[in-house]
Amino acid sequence: MLGASTPRLAVNLSCAGGLGFIAGGTDPANLNKMLDESKRLLPDHQSKKFEARSDTLPIGVGFQLFNSNLNALSGALSMHKPAVVWLFAPKLEEDLRVWATKIRDVTDGLTRICVQVGSVAEAERSVALAEPDFLVMQGADAGGHGQRQSASIISLVPEVKDRLSAMGKAHIPVLAAGGISDARGVVAALALGADGAVMGTRFLVAEEAGIADGWKRELVKTSDGGVTTMRSTLCDRLKENHDWPTSYDGRAIRNKGHEDEEAGMLDVENVKLYKEELECGDSAWGPHGRMVIYAGTGIGLLRAVQPVESIMEETIRESRHIMDRYYVNAIASHL
Numbered sequence: 001m002l003g004a005s006t007p008r009l010a011v012n013l014s015c016a017g018g019l020g021f022i023a024g025g026t027d028p029a030n031l032n033k034m035l036d037e038s039k040r041l042l043p044d045h046q047s048k049k050f051e052a053r054s055d056t057l058p059i060g061v062g063f064q065l066f067n068s069n070l071n072a073l074s075g076a077l078s079m080h081k082p083a084v085v086w087l088f089a090p091k092l093e094e095d096l097r098v099w100a101t102k103i104r105d106v107t108d109g110l111t112r113i114c115v116q117v118g119s120v121a122e123a124e125r126s127v128a129l130a131e132p133d134f135l136v137m138q139g140a141d142a143g144g145h146g147q148r149q150s151a152s153i154i155s156l157v158p159e160v161k162d163r164l165s166a167m168g169k170a171h172i173p174v175l176a177a178g179g180i181s182d183a184r185g186v187v188a189a190l191a192l193g194a195d196g197a198v199m200g201t202r203f204l205v206a207e208e209a210g211i212a213d214g215w216k217r218e219l220v221k222t223s224d225g226g227v228t229t230m231r232s233t234l235c236d237r238l239k240e241n242h243d244w245p246t247s248y249d250g251r252a253i254r255n256k257g258h259e260d261e262e263a264g265m266l267d268v269e270n271v272k273l274y275k276e277e278l279e280c281g282d283s284a285w286g287p288h289g290r291m292v293i294y295a296g297t298g299i300g301l302l303r304a305v306q307p308v309e310s311i312m313e314e315t316i317r318e319s320r321h322i323m324d325r326y327y328v329n330a331i332a333s334h335l
C-alpha cells in the first residue's frame with residue numbers, strides 16, 4: 001500500500017492493538033526515511049497500549065518481490081529491524097527462500113517473516129521454501145493485487161489449515177485477508193480457523209492514510225462491492241505497470257476505463273484518457289471517472305473517515321461483544 005500506509009498510520013495501528021505495516025517500496029532511501037519517521041513517532045505511544053518487544057521496531061514492512069532489489073533494501077532492514085517483513089508476489093517462488101534467509105540473517109533472526117499467498121498450493125510451496133513465521137491467506141475479495149484465480153477466505157482458510165496440519169506445520173499461524181471490513185468479518189475469520197485477520201481497504205479510510213481525498217470519498221460512498229468493484233489487469237495497463245507476474249490482477253472500483261474497455265476501446269486510447277484525467281483533480285474519482293481506486297468487496301461496510309485508533313477500538317470492542325454473545329448462547333444451550 002505504497003503511499004497509502006504512512007508511518008503515522010502504521011505506528012498508530014500498532015499502538016492501538018494491531019500490527020501496522022508500511023510498504024517497503026523499491027527505493028532504499030525512502031524506506032530508511034519511513035522507518036526513521038516511524039521510530040520518531042513511537043515514543044509518544046510506547047507508554048500507552050503497545051507492549052513492544054524492545055529489540056524490534058513494532059511495525060511491519062511489506063515488499064512486492066518481483067520489482068524489489070533485496071540487496072539494496074536489506075541495509076534498512078538490518079538497521080531498523082522491523083517486527084515483521086511481509087513478502088508478496090515473487091517473480092519466481094524460489095525468491096521467497098532467498099528473501100526469507102537474507103532478512104533473517106541481516107536482522108539476527110529478530111524480524112519475523114510472513115508470506116501472503118492466494119491458494120492452497122501456493123501456501124504449501126511457500127511454507128516449504130521460506131518456513132514463514134505466519135501465513136497470510138488472501139482471498140478473492142481482497143482489494144488491490146492478488147492471484148487472479150483464488151477462492152474466498154470461506155473455503156481457503158480452513159483448507160489451508162487442514163493442509164498445514166497434514167504437513168506437520170499446524171504451528172504456523174494463518175491470517176485471513178480479503179473482504180474483512182469490520183468486527184463481523186474478523187470473528188468470521190476466527191471461526192474459519194484463522195489466527196488473525198488482515199484489513200487493508202478498511203484502513204484506506206483512516207485519517208492517517210496517504211491517499212487522495214477523492215479516493216477516500218468514493219470508498220465511503222460506494223456500496224455493494226461484489227458489483228461495484230472488479231478484478232482486472234486494466235489498472236496496471238493504465239498505470240503502465242507491466243512487470244506484474246501474469247498470475248496477478250487487482251480489485252478496484254469499476255469505472256469509465258473498465259466500461260470503455262468492455263465496449264472495445266484499445267489500451268492506447270484508454271491510457272491516453274487516463275493520463276488526461278490525472279490532471280483533472282477531484283472530479284476524476286468515482287465510477288464515472290478514470291482514476292484507479294483499489295478496494296476490496298468489503299467497501300460497502302466503510303461508513304466514515306476515522307482515525308486509526310477509533311477503527312481499532314470499534315473493531316476490537318465489537319469483536320469481543322460478538323464472541324461474548326456466542327459464548328453466552330453456547331453456555332445457555334447446555335443449561
Ligand SMILES: Cc1cc2nc3c(=O)[nH]c(=O)nc-3n(C[C@H](O)[C@H](O)[C@H](O)COP(=O)(O)O)c2cc1C
Pocket residue numbers: 001002004023062063064086087088116138141142143144145177178179180181198199200201202204294295296297298
Ligand atoms: C490500495 C491497496 C494496496 C495494496 N497494496 C499491497 C501491496 O503493496 N502488497 C501486498 O502484499 N498487498 C497489497 N494489498 C493487499 C493487502 O495486502 C490485503 O491482501 C488486502 O487489502 C486485504 O483485503 P481487503 O482490502 O478487502 O481488506 C493492497 C490492498 C489495497 C486495497
